[in-house]
Amino acid sequence: MKRTLMLMSLCALLCHTSCTSKKEEKEPETxxxxxxxxxxxxxIVNEYVCQIRSIRHIELRAQERGYLEKIFVDEGQHVKKGQLLFQIMPRLYEAELQKAQAEVRFAEIEYQNTKRLADSNVVAPNELAMTKAKLDKAKAESALSQVHLQFTEIRAPFDGIIDRFLVRPGSLVSEGDLMTTLSDNSQMWVYFNVPEAEYLDFKSKVSAQHPSVSLVMANNKTFGYPGTVETIEADFDNETGNIPFRATFPNPDGLLRHGETGNIRMLAPVxxxxxxxxxxxxxxxxxxxxxxxxxxxxxxxxxxxxxxxxxxxxxxxxxxxxxxxxxxxxxxxxxxxxxxxxxxxxxxxxxxxxxxxxx
Incomplete structure (x- = not known):
C-alpha cells in the first residue's frame, strides 16, 4: 500500500514539473x-468612361417622294463610295425629264428662227433676247428634272457600313424620310469627360502635343491600337464640372463600332x-x-x-x-x-x- 502511494505521488510530481516546464517555454517570436x-x-493612370463614335456617321434620307422600288445592299454590309443603295421608282421623273428636254428642243428651234429674222432686221433685237431667255429657262428646267431623276438613286457618299433598314421595297417614302445610316469606321472618335482639376494638371504637366491614351473595351480587354488626344472642347459643363476630350483611334480591323462604350486610360506625370x-x-x-x-x-x-x-x-x-x-x-x-x-x-x-x- 505504501509503495502504491509513493508511486502515485512520484507520478503527480513528474506531471506537475512537466506542465510547469512547458509553460515556462517561450514561443519563438515571428x-x-x-x-x-x-x-x-x-x-498615374487616370480612367474615364467613354463613348465611341465613327469618324463619319450620317443619316441617309430620301430626296424625292415615291415608291421604293429596290434595295441593292444588305444591312451591315460594307459599301464603297458611289455604290447604288436604294432605287425609288423613277418613271414619273423620267417622264418629266423627257418633257423638259422636248421643251429645250422647241426653244432651240424658236431661237434659231428668231435669230435668222433678227439678222435680216425683220424682228427687233429685244424679241431675239426674249427668245434666248426662253431657251435658257428651258435648259435650266431640263437640268432640274435631271437632278430630280438622279435623286431617285440613293448612293453611298463614302466607304462605310450600312446600318438597319427603316424601309422595305414597296414602301411609299416622302422627301426627307430616313432610310438608314452609314458609318465610316476606318477611324474612331472616342469622347470622355475630364474633371476640371485633372484638366488643369493635364495642361500644366503633359508636354506632348497629342498625348497617347489606351482604350479598355466593354469586355475589359485593351484595344490593340493606342489613340491620341487631338481635341479638347471649348467650354466646361457647369453642372458636372467636366470638359469633354476627344481621342482618335485607328480601326484597321473594324473591331470598334459606332455607339460602343469603354474606358479611356491616360497617364498623368507626378x-x-x-x-x-x-x-x-x-x-x-x-x-x-x-x-x-x-x-x-x-x-x-x-x-x-x-x-x-x-x-x-x-x-x-x-x-x-x-x-x-x-x-x-x-x-x-x-x-x-x-x-x-x-x-x-x-x-x-x-x-x-x-x-x-x-x-
Missing amino acids: KLLVTSPLTMDTS KNAVLIPQKATFEILDKKYVYIVGPDNRVKAREITVGAELEDLYAVTGGLKDSEKILLEGLRKVKENDKITFDYESPRSAMAHLKLHAE
Whole structure:
C-alpha cells in the first residue's frame, strides 16, 4: 500500500514539473517585414468612361417622294463610295425629264428662227433676247428634272457600313424620310469627360502635343491600337464640372463600332510621389491606414490620404513621411501598440516586383 502511494505521488510530481516546464517555454517570436515609402517621379493612370463614335456617321434620307422600288445592299454590309443603295421608282421623273428636254428642243428651234429674222432686221433685237431667255429657262428646267431623276438613286457618299433598314421595297417614302445610316469606321472618335482639376494638371504637366491614351473595351480587354488626344472642347459643363476630350483611334480591323462604350486610360506625370505598396494598407470605414513602426519597435495605426491609385501601389499625399517605417507584411498578426521584431527591406527592393510607371 505504501509503495502504491509513493508511486502515485512520484507520478503527480513528474506531471506537475512537466506542465510547469512547458509553460515556462517561450514561443519563438515571428519576425515581420518592414519597409519605408519610396519617393520618385512616376505616372498615374487616370480612367474615364467613354463613348465611341465613327469618324463619319450620317443619316441617309430620301430626296424625292415615291415608291421604293429596290434595295441593292444588305444591312451591315460594307459599301464603297458611289455604290447604288436604294432605287425609288423613277418613271414619273423620267417622264418629266423627257418633257423638259422636248421643251429645250422647241426653244432651240424658236431661237434659231428668231435669230435668222433678227439678222435680216425683220424682228427687233429685244424679241431675239426674249427668245434666248426662253431657251435658257428651258435648259435650266431640263437640268432640274435631271437632278430630280438622279435623286431617285440613293448612293453611298463614302466607304462605310450600312446600318438597319427603316424601309422595305414597296414602301411609299416622302422627301426627307430616313432610310438608314452609314458609318465610316476606318477611324474612331472616342469622347470622355475630364474633371476640371485633372484638366488643369493635364495642361500644366503633359508636354506632348497629342498625348497617347489606351482604350479598355466593354469586355475589359485593351484595344490593340493606342489613340491620341487631338481635341479638347471649348467650354466646361457647369453642372458636372467636366470638359469633354476627344481621342482618335485607328480601326484597321473594324473591331470598334459606332455607339460602343469603354474606358479611356491616360497617364498623368507626378513629381516626387510618395509611393507605398497597396498590401501595406488596411481599411476602416472607407479610410485607409498603415501601421507605423516607431523607434521603440511598437506599431501604431495612422490614417493616410491616397492621392492616386496605381496597379499595385498608392501615391500618398498626406499622413506619411518617406523617412518612416511601415509594416509591409503580417498586418493581421498585430494590434495597436504591439512590440514587434522585424526585418527591414529597402523600398526599391520591396517594390521591385510591383507595377509602377517610372519617369
